[in-house]
Amino acid sequence: MRRGWPALVIGAATATSGCAGSTPLMHPAHTLSPGRVSMGAGVAGHIGALDAAEVTTDDKTEPVLEDFAVAPGVAPWAAGRIGIEGDNEAGLTYAGRSFRLDFRHAFNIEPLWLSIGAGGSALIPRRRDSDSDLGSAYGGGFDVPVLFGWVSDAELYSVWFGPRGGFEYLQGEVLESEVFASGRDDTFIPFSGKHGFVGGLLGARVGFRSFHVALELDVAYHFADGTFGEGGGFDASLGQLTISPAGALLLTL
Template sequence: MIRKIAPLAFGLWLCACAGASPLMYPAHPLSDGNVRFAAGAAANFALGTPSHAIDEAAAEPVGVMADRPTEKTIRGALAVAAMAPGVSPLVSGRVGLGYDMEGGLTYTGRAAHLDARWAWVADSLALSFGAGASALLSRRGASPDMPIAGLDLDATTGWGVDVPIVFGWHSDADMVWWWTGTRGGYERLRGDVGYRGPAPALPIDGEIDGYRAHLSQVMGFAIGFRYLHAAVEVQGGYAWASGTLWETDVSVQGLTFSPAASLIGHF
């Protein structure tokens, strides 16, 4: 039984499409040619107004919909597409580029993220400045745990940019890392969106054209030995989303919270 369940669980973990995008790196950059890999999981929670919009959409009766979903459903759909609450995988690799610079590639189910940064280093303290770009990936089939039953975001894609500034400290033996910082970003969402109500309701197809801007505070901690660390990170912030879905203009804004945990290996 375990042998049958494990591959399925692993596949669901890789294909999860939540919107968490942790940094999961300390302020100090890697030395030239050194590499670091991380694997773990992250979650993203929409709080306050976005959460309320999703709940209202989930409770909306299907029978009141005709050629397009109701405005409550559309507003909730924007909150799901832009905030992407849920759990997602975290797989990343980073490499030291020399001159206190570092580059990285991260996969989080919903997005592939490429970034580079430079750090000012003063012994156990460091301050890094980075920039990143993301490709928002289409989903492989409707998610069974979609917050709004019947919402289909399979063909919704996009891109994003972000700028993180991170300050941190590490112990003399490099056993303990601590980092904190600020991260701002912008995402563009485009593509097809659909609503699949229960029979006998017909599918309602449309388009999405929107954006999300976000600003968050980051804090992380890791402990371990030379080649392996266990790390946790939390991001809390505010997001603004606006867009046109099914030819209806809607917007939503509110708080988000994203915890993450991973194992980090060094080579």
């Protein structure tokens, strides 16, 4: 059965995972001046726009794979960035279940800016259930965002948009009964998988001097496959479209 938008929003609001490797950027295309530092905090959502993976007979591998790879939900967002000589910038971002370290270079192609960057993400282990240990996954990956943007005089407001793609490797373990309806509830089986995404984003920032409010909307298509169990085990694959709104307060020093 297809989930309606109210159910999607409620489901996202009650979850606390979210974002995985497609962590919102929340920065414009132009870079900070050398030595200047930006810090921010906010919230990011990750909403599945297509039918959720469903249990079929005794097989629950696809819903578990979707939880590990796509990780729909709502997560806190926090980041710090620093400007580096030569229109360069580096940053560290936390969003729910991942830490992302990135570096980028910007080109002034008046009246626009072009930013080309690369980020590496570490996915920290996260339980499928906050009250009991049903399994967890961790991993690492990379992403490449390309941004075009425009900024007003005195940086009162700025807008940015562009494509972004990435890839992750995942590992972990899950309770057998979470994968198969007839599985044992006292035995964990290994999990390994791959997750890729490609999409685009649109963002805006408005403020005065050191204080700004940033909003961003990311849309991405995710493709994932995974193996549950040893010796080849059981394979699963899926595709999912996500819509990821985010907002934050930023302080620049």
